[in-house]
Amino acid sequence: MSKVKVAILGSGNIGTDLMIKLGRSEILELTTVIGIDPESDGLRRAKELGYTAIDTGLEGFLERPELADIVFDATSAKAHIRHAKLLKEAGKKVIDMTPAARGPFVVPSVNMGSNIEAENINLITCGGQATIPMVHAVNRVSPVEYAEIVATISSRSAGPGTRANIDEFTVTTSRGIEEVGGAKKGKAIIILNPAEPPILMRDTVYALVEEGKMDEAKITQSIKEMEKAVQSYVPGYRLRTEPIFDGNKVTIFIEVEGAGDYLPKYSGNLDIMTAAGVKVAEEFAKNLKANQLV
Amino acid sequence: MTNARDIFITEVALRDGSHAIAHQFTVDQVLKVAKALNDAGVPYIEVSHGDGLAGSSLQYGLSRTNELELIEAAVSVADKSKIAVLLLPGIGTVKDLKEAAKLGAKMARVATHVTEADVSLQHIHAAKELGMETVGFLMMSHMAPVDKLVEQAKLMESYGADSIYVVDSAGALLPEGVRERIRALKQHVGVNIGFHGHNNLSLAMANTLVAIEEGATRIDGSVRCLGAGAGNTQTEVLVAVLDRMGIKTGVDVYKMMDLAEEIVAPILQTPQEITRDSLVLGYAGVYSSFALHAKRAASKFGIDSRDILIELGKRKVVGGQEDMIVDVAAEIAKAKSVETVR
Numbered sequence A: 001m002s003k004v005k006v007a008i009l010g011s012g013n014i015g016t017d018l019m020i021k022l023g024r025s026e027i028l029e030l031t032t033v034i035g036i037d038p039e040s041d042g043l044r045r046a047k048e049l050g051y052t053a054i055d056t057g058l059e060g061f062l063e064r065p066e067l068a069d070i071v072f073d074a075t076s077a078k079a080h081i082r083h084a085k086l087l088k089e090a091g092k093k094v095i096d097m098t099p100a101a102r103g104p105f106v107v108p109s110v111n112m113g114s115n116i117e118a119e120n121i122n123l124i125t126c127g128g129q130a131t132i133p134m135v136h137a138v139n140r141v142s143p144v145e146y147a148e149i150v151a152t153i154s155s156r157s158a159g160p161g162t163r164a165n166i167d168e169f170t171v172t173t174s175r176g177i178e179e180v181g182g183a184k185k186g187k188a189i190i191i192l193n194p195a196e197p198p199i200l201m202r203d204t205v206y207a208l209v210e211e212g213k214m215d216e217a218k219i220t221q222s223i224k225e226m227e228k229a230v231q232s233y234v235p236g237y238r239l240r241t242e243p244i245f246d247g248n249k250v251t252i253f254i255e256v257e258g259a260g261d262y263l264p265k266y267s268g269n270l271d272i273m274t275a276a277g278v279k280v281a282e283e284f285a286k287n288l289k290a291n292q293l294v
Numbered sequence B: 001m002t003n004a005r006d007i008f009i010t011e012v013a014l015r016d017g018s019h020a021i022a023h024q025f026t027v028d029q030v031l032k033v034a035k036a037l038n039d040a041g042v043p044y045i046e047v048s049h050g051d052g053l054a055g056s057s058l059q060y061g062l063s064r065t066n067e068l069e070l071i072e073a074a075v076s077v078a079d080k081s082k083i084a085v086l087l088l089p090g091i092g093t094v095k096d097l098k099e100a101a102k103l104g105a106k107m108a109r110v111a112t113h114v115t116e117a118d119v120s121l122q123h124i125h126a127a128k129e130l131g132m133e134t135v136g137f138l139m140m141s142h143m144a145p146v147d148k149l150v151e152q153a154k155l156m157e158s159y160g161a162d163s164i165y166v167v168d169s170a171g172a173l174l175p176e177g178v179r180e181r182i183r184a185l186k187q188h189v190g191v192n193i194g195f196h197g198h199n200n201l202s203l204a205m206a207n208t209l210v211a212i213e214e215g216a217t218r219i220d221g222s223v224r225c226l227g228a229g230a231g232n233t234q235t236e237v238l239v240a241v242l243d244r245m246g247i248k249t250g251v252d253v254y255k256m257m258d259l260a261e262e263i264v265a266p267i268l269q270t271p272q273e274i275t276r277d278s279l280v281l282g283y284a285g286v287y288s289s290f291a292l293h294a295k296r297a298a299s300k301f302g303i304d305s306r307d308i309l310i311e312l313g314k315r316k317v318v319g320g321q322e323d324m325i326v327d328v329a330a331e332i333a334k335a336k337s338v339e340t341v342r
Helices: A013-022 A041-048 A057-062 A077-089 A126-139 A160-164 A166-179 A216-231 A268-293 B027-040 B067-077 B094-102 B117-129 B146-159 B175-188 B204-213 B235-244 B253-267 B276-284 B290-301 B305-314 B323-341
Strands: A004-009 A028-034 A052-054 A070-073 A093-096 A120-122 A144-154 A185-193 A201-209 A237-239 A244-246 A249-256 B008-011 B044-046 B082-087 B107-113 B133-139 B163-167 B192-196 B218-221
Touching: A004 A013, A004 A057, A004 A268, A013 A028, A013 A041, A013 A268, A028 A041, A028 A057, A028 A268, A041 A052, A052 A057, A057 A077, A070 A077, A070 A268, A077 A093, A077 A120, A093 A268, A126 A144, A126 A166, A126 A185, A126 A201, A126 A216, A126 A249, A126 A268, A144 A166, A144 B323, A160 A166, A160 B117, A166 A185, A166 B094, A166 B117, A201 A268, A201 B323, A216 A237, A216 A249, A249 A268, A249 B323, B008 B235, B027 B044, B027 B067, B027 B253, B044 B107, B067 B082, B067 B094, B082 B094, B082 B133, B094 B107, B094 B117, B107 B117, B117 B133, B117 B146, B133 B146, B146 B163, B146 B175, B163 B175, B163 B218, B175 B192, B175 B204, B192 B204, B204 B218, B204 B235, B218 B235, B235 B253, B276 B290, B276 B305, B290 B305, B290 B323, B305 B323
Parallel strands: A004 A028, A004 A070, A028 A052, A070 A093, A093 A120, A144 A185, B008 B044, B008 B218, B044 B082, B082 B107, B107 B133, B133 B163, B163 B192, B192 B218
Antiparallel strands: A144 A201, A201 A249, A237 A249, A244 A249
């Protein structure tokens, strides 16, 4: 069976890490990397690896739209607003890696199925990808009244974009905890830790369930199943300890080690985004194939 | 009392003190404290959750009263003093700042870890646009070398901060460490320089005097040491000492003594003193608000809270990482039980 063709828009850290991950996919065929700087490390690498490297931005790709059916946008929220419109007109499936939040929020282990026909999906934030599966894992057993997550990442793995607009992280992640995780109310906190050597990404999830609805055994089982589900596309995702129960509160400790593709292992926060992006693209591709067969 | 002030004091009991009483302030307490501080001539009164706007959380402790109500209460009785709020980017947002400004807060203190100043850009800008006086608050200043501190202070200055503080969040700095930091900032930064101390090593007053000697003009204190850990530089003592030194604060010494004794002391369940836990905070260089959390975790896991704090210090944990306390406590308890089995 032939693979589904994909392109990456953006030749920075995220785009380049995607390039390496897509090279391993059995369902997706990366054909094209699109950037605006022919000297960028990403575009040079793309050429070396034999992909079509377009250095004239999205317009250059739209002249040759047959190059891909699915496009990853790894540019910026601002640029994505323009890209989203053009890619929609061109009939491409879009996986938005920026915080632009044009399309529905997707966490592959939680709500991929209900968004399989969406033309543009958004991956929320790294903290969202790491913690929302666990909020959902609790919520599917006992309704979550309130969920709060704390994401601690190494200073080195927080790029200038994240730093200049850190509110975007807290606001978007909180929304994702509610809309995708299912909590009635969500809150998100992000902390940058400058320790050297850099720390792995750590996330803590606190969930308050409805009074009288706590089922420790079932929640523990649900959390462990979810850990496996996320590990299927983010191998470095793991629970640090057993969940801690206290009345109607459960606390879950997570650690995310990156695959060390383009980005170093400590930046699990970036790895979980690119890994989730590839997972979504693979599900899109399977669906496209299935539709073609019918 | 004359209006000319050599030193501008910010009273932090209604913010930093929130840690010491597990965020249980009531509107009535805030009304009384803020009114008395206003009448005593304290120029700035900080009111917020201990971890700043939107700090009420499972991670740091839920507020008994919504902090916006507390801010509103303080504003209502402060006709001379300005009400300040604290904001930690990553916890609070520009939206929270706007709400506080709408209620009448006039100063925004934007706090980041000493090496992460660039996350404060959007909040300092927003505060300026709201017409607020702005402070860049470099927390855990003991963790970075002097040149790094200077570099980060310059960033905050470039964003528009009116003052930059050296914040000794762990109460770990020794007087010479304060001296070299304030001196360097005076040399390289044009805006007002401030100092915020904690008394974990009984050095808050000494450190504050060194900071003033080196040119700091903005000083934080907490009445009766109502602040995290062993509390901050004790404000009523500070104004008395500065008065004896001929340094003008514009604050009435007797009124400060009275409000400390009659209004603030009854709020404290136990008097603030340097307990072994707060001493360990300063000794290990750990964020002062970790004290109560470590105590709780120690009793839950049946271990010594000092072991938790020392381990957190070794791991270079920064302010805000309260979730590490239970995590580390669980690890220590597990290691101990393995030892016992052997």
